[in-house]
Amino acid sequence: xxxxxxxxxxxxxxxxxxxxxxxxxxxxxxxxxxxxxxxxxxxxxxxxxxxxxxxxxxxxxxxxxxxxxxxxxxxxxxxxxxxxxxxxxxxxxxxxxxxxxxxxxxxxxxxxxxxxxxxxxxxxxxxxxxxxxxxxxxxxxxxxxxxxxxxxxxxxxxxxxxxxxxxxxxxxxxxxxxxxxxxxxxxxxxxxxxxxxxxxxxxxxxxxxxxxxxxxxxxxxxxxxxxxxxxxxxxxxxxxxxxxxxxxxxxxxxxxxxxxxxxxxxxxxxxxxxxxxxxxxxxxxxxxxxxxxxxxxxxxxxxxxxxxxxxxxxxxxxxxxxxxxxxxxxxxxxxxxxxxxxxxxxxxxxxxxxxxxxxx
Ligand SMILES: NC(=O)c1ccc[n+]([C@@H]2O[C@H](COP(=O)([O-])OP(=O)(O)OC[C@H]3O[C@@H](n4cnc5c(N)ncnc54)[C@H](OP(=O)(O)O)[C@@H]3O)[C@@H](O)[C@H]2O)c1
Numbered sequence: 146x147x148x149x150x151x152x153x154x155x156x157x158x159x160x161x162x163x164x165x166x167x168x169x170x171x172x173x174x175x176x177x178x179x180x181x182x183x184x185x186x187x188x189x190x191x192x193x194x195x196x197x198x199x200x201x202x203x204x205x206x207x208x209x210x211x212x213x214x215x216x217x218x219x220x221x222x223x224x225x226x227x228x229x230x231x232x233x234x235x236x237x238x239x240x241x242x243x244x245x246x247x248x249x250x251x252x253x254x255x256x257x258x259x260x261x262x263x264x265x266x267x268x269x270x271x272x273x274x275x276x277x278x279x280x281x282x283x284x285x286x287x288x289x290x291x292x293x294x295x296x297x298x299x300x301x302x303x304x305x306x307x308x309x310x311x312x313x314x315x316x317x318x319x320x321x322x323x324x325x326x327x328x329x330x331x332x333x334x335x336x337x338x339x340x341x342x343x344x345x346x347x348x349x350x351x352x353x354x355x356x357x358x359x360x361x362x363x364x365x366x367x368x369x370x371x372x373x374x375x376x377x378x379x380x381x382x383x384x385x386x387x388x389x390x391x392x393x394x395x396x397x398x399x400x401x402x403x404x405x406x407x408x409x410x411x412x413x414x415x416x417x418x419x420x421x422x423x424x425x426x427x428x429x430x431x432x433x434x435x436x437x438x439x440x441x442x443x444x445x446x447x448x449x450x451x452x453x454x455x456x457x458x459x460x461x462x463x464x465x466x467x468x469x470x471x472x473x474x475x476x477x478x479x480x481x482x483x484x485x486x487x488x489x490x491x492x493x494x495x496x497x498x499x500x501x502x503x504x505x
Contacts, residue, residue, distance in 0.1 A: 146466050154202025155488050159239075159469045161391035162354040164287070164324060166239050168463055168488045170205035170472035171198050171481070172397070175419065177218030181251060184213040185419065185476040191222050192229075194481055199234060201485045207357075207395075207472040209243035209292060210277050217248035217280050224282035241288035242281065243328060243357075244273045245295060264295045265304045267312040274321055289313070289322040290357060293329045306341035314346050326355035328397070331370045331378070332386045339390060353392060355469065360396035362405055362458050362504050363431075363439060368396070384467050393469030396462050400473050404431045405458035407444060411437040419476075442503040452490045455480075459487035461500055 177184035212219035295303035369378025408415035
């Protein structure tokens with residue numbers, strides 16, 4: 146695989162586009178305004194993490210219009226950061242955001258949103274992208290994701306795909322967006338969308354360059370987004386499909402919300418971590434006997450390799466060529482520094498076999 150190095154960080158191409166992204170990226174779902182939206186990172190801490198990310202060559206930053214609790218505050222934080230740093234900071238960063246949901250202003254939390262304030266129609270896509278640019282204080286989004294597929298009860302697309310992809314194609318022509326990507330997609334949905342874009346694109350180089358799906362060591366089948374609880378598809382078939390289409394895979398929840406760091410074990414649980422603080426749903430999902438056993442097994446492998454469990458989990462994702470970048474969410478500087486080192490952890494075939502035995 147071709148890689149480039151930036152400040153010692155390896156970069157990969159996103160799918161077969163010309164866009165280089167750092168193997169270690171940065172997720173900002175839990176970023177925003179802690180006094181208002183319950184986020185875990187505000188300006189002070191966030192700016193330190195972003196400065197350090199640039200020093201470490203971590204140049205792929207991921208947000209969404211709806212982070213955090215649909216407030217747009219993660220985008221606003223990034224916007225304030227770019228506004229007070231030299232323009233070279235913005236130029237270096239590959240800035241990704243997502244739309245489909247409504248982003249609410251503080252005074253609007255109780256307002257009922259119209260069907261045109263979410264989804265994938267031309268009206269929504271055009272108006273919301275402008276609002277993303279305002280919040281991010283930038284004149285261009287590098288990667289614009291359609292966050293979730295808008296599907297009707299009968300399984301059909303809510304908006305004709307030609308309309309959605311016509312609008313996205315126009316955003317590129319208008320210079321507001323550089324690349325298009327999607328998230329939470331099945332292979333069938335992706336196939337239909339690739340065809341729709343090919344039908345409307347004014348330039349054949351306009352492609353879907355990435356798919357961002359749920360994928361980590363603890364929950365491997367989720368990547369297919371198929372069936373009940375996203376657990377019914379075939380992991381390998383999905384990865385092969387994405388590779389065949391020359392699309393980059395960006396795993397979300399790469400650390401299973403922090404489970405894959407060793408902070409939650411059978412006999413010691415970090416009660417300050419978000420799996421505990423974010424409510425019962427997350428505890429029930431992650432704090433299970435199966436996962437405690439998994440962490441013990443991964444701990445043994447990580448100790449032998451001389452790395453942290455988080456680094457092992459990220460290195461495993463990066464061992465798949467189809468994965469372009471791992472955007473672990475970070476809420477502390479030490480976490481960023483720990484994750485950054487995963488780019489140099491090499492997994493042997495024997496390590497992969499041992500991990501398979503624990504996780505398949
Ligand atoms: N496309 C989508 O639908 C979608 C959905 C979800 C997320 N995302 C994107 O994917 C990104 C990553 O997902 P995520 O942030 O939800 O989950 P994640 O990356 O699986 O887990 C992040 C959490 O793990 C903990 N952590 C990270 N590095 C650590 C380290 N080295 N040591 C110890 N703990 C560490 C932190 O927990 P504490 O905060 O508890 O310290 C952090 O909040 C998001 O930020 C967002 O950009 C996309």
